Amino acid sequence: MQRFFPILLTVFSLLASSPAMTSKNEISMDPILKKKAQRAIDRGLHFLREHQEEDGSWSKSAGITALALRAYLESHRGYNESDGAFITKPLEFILYHINRDGSIGESNQNKNYNTAVSITALQATGNKKYEATILNGQKFLKGLQIDEQEGYDREHKYYGGIGYGGDERPDLSNQYMALEALKATALDKKDPVWEKALIFVSRSQNRSESNDQEFAGNDGGFTYMPGYSPHGDAQSYGAMTHAGLISLLYAGVDKNDPRVQSAYNWIRSKYTLENNPGAKGKQGLFYYYNAFAKSMSAYGEKDFTDSKGNKHNWRNELTEKLLSLQDKDGSWVNKESRRWWEGDPNLVTAWCAIALNLVIKD
């Protein structure tokens, strides 16, 4: 027996360190944290319900209303239209703001964003009666893409990009919102919009091997738009790198593609949940958390190792961070920067609830 003991020990230790065992030990989210995350979502949704306007909207904005609605529809409670007016009234509000061109929104601003999040929320209902509205929304979003129709050729740095919708100036943030909506609403994978989008996405990445623009750096991260970052020069930063990674994956780029790997390596090297890495102060912090949850979920790895060799269970860590930032009333808000509307608790709470919905989903 004594002879066999070292052999048994070796076999056991080998089994314990095998990928299958590792993933079993580390992939699943801490069940206590999962429970806490569910409670945090419930508290966030409760806050939203208390702050819903008479007309069913949140902050009188179609975009914020759609995001809050999505938070409800995708939550572990499985809310749907049969649950009552708090779900049907925001849907009515969204439908009321459908414009002739297929866009959705209460004003001419943020047409892309509002339409994108609105059709995503409509899709999340699973109700077929919204199919025509979703198709029109898709058509509108595709029409915003900068291409030959607007007089831009493939060499132009704007080519393939999508912007706010009030101007022809595209950016990666709006692009990712539009691509997310097109993916969520199951746009044909062969549609030319994806191929054109990849041109713009690649030009927003600091990777000279795949970015033909002069300003392209080489850290693999993403910037707001080709050659510009609101945090200085063409600097890569967290929120946009996650947005870029999501855009690449949604556009059908393989996980092993060097562009995806470069972005992933940037994320590994700058990993933090204390701030939006590469950004000024706490600007865009909750946008970062939201994009982080989406990109990690889309990438599909349950845990990852940062460039220093430390392993992270991103679900546990993001949950802990969001729990620590939740206010007593159940809301989240960026108290240090109101840029990108993060001073609006309705928007930020919806973002955090959506992020946590993804986190607890296995």
Add this chain to the structure above:
Amino acid sequence: MPTATTQSWSTKILSSEKELIGRCLLTLILSQCLTLAFLFHSENTSTKVILLTLAVSTVFCSYLLYPGKYFDHRSKSTINLIWTGLLAIGFVVLTFANNIQINFSQIIRLTFAVIIFSLLLSCLTRFINRLSNFSSAYSRAPILVFLMITTLTTAPIWASTWIEDSNHSPGFVIAISPLSYLSTMFDYDYLRSQWFYTHTPYGTLRYHYPHWVSYLIVYLGISVLLLIAEKQLKFTAQKNSRHK
């Protein structure tokens, strides 16, 4: 047989024709040149940027070249009407010449806006002239008006630091700028254009533009009020001089 009065009136109109057409053409040529010069230095050459630049340049040049002071009071309203008509036609022609493909109703709206804005500037100049009793030959009113309008137009730029540092809504600063007035006419969110997004914080904040109809009413209303106030001042001044 025309009377002596109508004869002199029509003669004046006819003799003014060349001056009017010349000034109008110069206004349009200068506007086009300013637009091209701006676009030459701009990265963003979207149709809406071109249109806004063209509208601003036209207002600016028409103010500089306004022919009003060359005509006496009797023919002034007719001259104004012809000038306005020529300017409106010229502006529409310029938008087509620049191959600006936007909704025709938006072009009409913008043309109205340009004309009303020019009218407002003209009324403001007359009012300041009357208020300050500037000599008509060496009036400083145009300079004052120019400074006022430039200050208002650039308000979203110079007030941006204050807006970002404070918790104030940017609504008022955005509303007072004539750039917003002109942009709303063709549904252009200029604060999210590349230059403004890069140099000011508005693109990242929540704001709303006033509705284009309310803008037109306000600009037209102010013009009418200034005109009435100027007439009232003139009347008071005449009354006082009669008493003396």
